[in-house]
Amino acid sequence: MTSQTSTPQHSKPAGPVSVIGLGPMGLALAETLLERGHSLTVWNRTPTRADDLVARGARRAPTAADAVAASPVTVVCLKDYATLYDVLDPAAAVLGDSFLVNLNSGTPDEARTAADWAAGHGAGYLDGAIMVPPPLVGEPGAVFLYSGARDAFDRHHDALATLGDPRYLGTDPGLAVLHNAALLTMMYATMNGWLHATALVGSAGVTATRFAELALGWFMPAVVDPASLLAQAPDLDRSHYPGDLGTMEMNLNALEHIAHTSAEQGVHTEQPLLMRDIARRAVAEGHGEQNYLALFEVFKKALPAV
Numbered sequence: 001m002t003s004q005t006s007t008p009q010h011s012k013p014a015g016p017v018s019v020i021g022l023g024p025m026g027l028a029l030a031e032t033l034l035e036r037g038h039s040l041t042v043w044n045r046t047p048t049r050a051d052d053l054v055a056r057g058a059r060r061a062p063t064a065a066d067a068v069a070a071s072p073v074t075v076v077c078l079k080d081y082a083t084l085y086d087v088l089d090p091a092a093a094v095l096g097d098s099f100l101v102n103l104n105s106g107t108p109d110e111a112r113t114a115a116d117w118a119a120g121h122g123a124g125y126l127d128g129a130i131m132v133p134p135p136l137v138g139e140p141g142a143v144f145l146y147s148g149a150r151d152a153f154d155r156h157h158d159a160l161a162t163l164g165d166p167r168y169l170g171t172d173p174g175l176a177v178l179h180n181a182a183l184l185t186m187m188y189a190t191m192n193g194w195l196h197a198t199a200l201v202g203s204a205g206v207t208a209t210r211f212a213e214l215a216l217g218w219f220m221p222a223v224v225d226p227a228s229l230l231a232q233a234p235d236l237d238r239s240h241y242p243g244d245l246g247t248m249e250m251n252l253n254a255l256e257h258i259a260h261t262s263a264e265q266g267v268h269t270e271q272p273l274l275m276r277d278i279a280r281r282a283v284a285e286g287h288g289e290q291n292y293l294a295l296f297e298v299f300k301k302a303l304p305a306v
Contacts, residue, residue, distance in 0.1 A: 014038040017159055018071040020064055020087060022049040025103070026077035028134035029163060033075075034058055036138070036162045043067035045087075065091035068098045073159050077103045081110045085117065096122030099152060101160070103128045103144075107181075108174025115148060115173035124152045127173045129180035130164075137163055147175035196262075196271050203265035232293060239297065241290035248295075249288045252279040 014037040019030040022044035030053055034040045040058040042050045043066070050060045061067035064087050068074045078084055081104055088095065100123050102114060111127040118125035126148040136142050142164030146153055153160070153168050160166040169175040197215060198208045235241065255276040262269045278298060287294035 014162065015073070015159060016041070016071040018042065018061070018067040018074040019077065020044075020067050020074060021077040022046075022053075023077065023079075024134045025130060025137075027053075028137040029075055029077055029103075030058065032138035032163055033159075038159070038162065039071070041067050041070035063091070064088060065094050068100075069094045073099050073101060073156050075101045075103065080104055081106045081114050084114060092121055099124035099126075099156060101126050101128055101146075101156070103130055105129075105180075106177055108172075108178045111147070111174040111177050112172070124149065125173070126152055126156075127176050129176045131180070131183065132164065139164075141165075143167055145169055145176040145179050147171070148173045192271060196268065199267045200262060200265060203267050235293060236296050241287070241294040241296075243290045246291055247289050248279060248282050248292060251292045252276070252283055252288075255279050 014033075016039040017033050018041040019026055019033065020043050022030060022042060026044070027049070030040060030042050034053060034056060040053065041061050042053055042058050043061040043064050044050055047060060050058065054060045059070065061070060068088070068091050076084060076088070078087060084102060084104055088100075095118070100118055102111075102125065104114075115125050115127060126146050128147075129145040130137070131143040131145060132139075132141070144160065144164045145167050146160065147169045148171065150168065150171060153166070157166060169179060194215065198211055201211050202208065255272065259269060259272040259276045262272050278295060279292075282288075282295050282298050285298065287297060
């Protein structure tokens with residue numbers, strides 16, 4: 001891991017930080033903080049995971065409570081919110097003087113509950129989401145999402161900026177994990193589209209390598225254009241879906257052909273059938289003459305309970 005960072009350099013010295021949880025991501029966080037000059041205290045249920053950090057100058061805390069007490073900021077990177085409580089409930093006596101940055105995975109309601117739990121112990125709290133894999137922590141382009149108390153975000157901005165570009169989303173503690181889920185939805189939907197498309201042409205003997213040049217080298221940047229989607233975002237806010245360049249009915253026809261082709265070629269059909277059925281619902285709800293972005297109106301509503 002290099003010492004490059006996308007964040008501005010600050011003249012004041014890096015302050016002490018503790019890290020609780022040394023899985024692959026926790027290790028990346030701790031290594032980056034140590035490399036950038038922070039006085040680092042670490043704790044992990046398996047103490048030997050800290051050996052390399054300790055050899056490089058970090059302090060190994062004997063307990064999670066000791067780690068919290070050692071620094072004004074404690075970054076928590078554990079499996080989930082249940083593990084957060086399991087690890088830090090025994091540290092309740094020192095939480096009142098602490099500020100917790102929680103980078104666990106979970107749901108917005110879990111994040112709000114954790115913020116209430118921290119407040120009940122007198123601790124400051126920010127919930128966060130890491131939007132890059134471990135090797136990219138601290139590198140240019142690394143983005144971390146945060147939500148919760150704005151004054152706490154501002155007060156500890158320098159420590160947060162060590163890890164990556166800190167984006168503050170609002171006072172609702174659930175906003176960071178909500179945005180995380182939304183962005184991962186885009187990632188998985190895009191990956192699934194690429195994988196299904198590659199399987200579809202692969203049914204005729206076309207290799208993934210050959211297809212990739214057309215699909216990723218041309219089609220994605222030229223047709224699924226982020227700049228075009230960005231320009232159309234205000235239309236989503238206004239529920240404005242002009243169909244002059246293509247209607248939902250036209251797109252439904254294409255989706256019907258994709259579903260039939262998948263079945264004909266003997267590849268997985270659930271994904272194209274799902275896309276077709278969602279478009280059918282949009283047409284049934286009166287969006288047939290609007291463009292494909294009118295699916296937004298369908299996605300905004302939960303399906304009726306069965």
